Amino acid sequence: MQKIGDITTTADPQGEFTDGNVAQGVSPTILPAAWFTTVQRELIAVLTDAGLKPDKSDDSQVSKAIQKMLSEGIDKAVVPASLTKAGITKLSNETNSDDETTAATPKSVTDALTGAKGVNLGDIMTVGARYPANGSKCTTFMSNYTPHLSAAKGSAKPALEISNQGNKDAVAALLLHREGDFATYFGLDTDNALAIGGYSLDGKRYRIYHENFTGDLSKKSTASLEPTGWFRDSDTGVIKQWGIVNRNGDTTRVTFPTQFPNACVNVQLTLRNSNAGGSTSNVFANNEDTQGFNYITASHEVQSFWMAIGY
Structure with a gap:
């Protein structure tokens, strides 16, 4: 101008x-x-x-x-900030968010670190100390939401949760780590077994069992839920089978829907139907083996329930 x-x-x-x-x-x-x-x-x-x-x-x-x-x-001139570009961003007090477009406030950082929801951060113990120094606190996680352990499921609200985030190939475990490779993991392995293992345990894994446990947590109980079916308990190995037998003569052979691996130890019969003359004799089983049993009956006892137990 x-x-x-x-x-x-x-x-x-x-x-x-x-x-x-x-x-x-x-x-x-x-x-x-x-x-x-x-x-x-x-x-x-x-x-x-x-x-x-x-x-x-x-x-x-x-x-x-x-x-x-x-x-x-x-x-x-005002552009949103990103991980690669400077700009204007919105502040947030969230402590449990995966949003990468907002910035944490001092309050949210304080809440996350000092435990507005039940976490107390403690002090690092000195070498050789049995307890933290006088006046300091151990790191603690507090919760009033987890039920008795016998009733606790994955939906409970614990003080601390270690999760595999739905990845079936990953464990959910705590890591105890010192310098170098010295480490021990404790948690649920990929077969859902409670275990401890790692380099400090010679690179091996050790299962943790309760006092009455005899099975394998990696296996699940299975069943065929049909009118003629079976149930296999993966913990004990016990198998129960059931069905209905129709009389084909004085001796009717019944074949189990699945073979017992070792033995059939018991067969129970309950009369279901008789002919017009009514029931005149007992029904019973004999010659039981891993594959089946004989249904013994007179002419009046035409149909019975059966149940077999084995392993």
């Missing part, structure tokens, strides 16, 4: 307006049309840059143009 001193020699030494001084022979500044044209062009340029057309009935267009450009300029 031109100053008045760029257009006329009657401006003061700073190129600005002067009223002149007749006594000292200083002329007042002449106002040529060229200077007014410069001012007008500058003002019109402000409107043009703001996308406004001159309106002779509106004397506030320059103000509106400046406000419009400021508003649009801020919107364009």
Whole structure:
């Protein structure tokens, strides 16, 4: 933009307006049309840059143009922050979020570290110390939401949870780690067994059993839930089978839906139907083996329930 001193020699030494001084022979500044044209062009340029057309009935267009450009300029200049680009980000007090577009406040950091929900951070114990120093605290996790362990499931609310995040190929375990490779893991292995293992245990895994446990936690009980079916207990190995037998003669052979691996130890019969004459004798089983048994009956006992137990 031109100053008045760029257009006329009657401006003061700073190129600005002067009223002149007749006594000292200083002329007042002449106002040529060229200077007014410069001012007008500058003002019109402000409107043009703001996308406004001159309106002779509106004397506030320059103000509106400046406000419009400021508003649009801020919107364009303000970009969201990201992991790779600086920008404006929203603050958050969340302590359990995976949002990467907001920034943590000091409060959320304090809550996460000092345990607004039941965590006390303690002090590092000195080498050889049996307990933390006087006046310090051990790190503790507190909860009033976990039921008796016999009833606790994965949906319970413990003080501390170690999770494999749904990855069936990962363990859910705590790590005890000293320098180098010295480490021991304690938790649920990929076969859902409670175990301890790691480098400090010679690279081996050891299962942890309760006093009455004799089975394998990696196996699940199975069954065929049909009218003629079976149930296999994976903990004890006991198998129960059941069905209905229809008389085909004095001796009817019944074949189990699945063979007992070792032995059939018991067969029970309950009369279900008899003919019009009514039941006249007992029903019983004999010659039981891993594959089946004989149903022994008179002519009146035409149908019975049966159940067999083995292993």
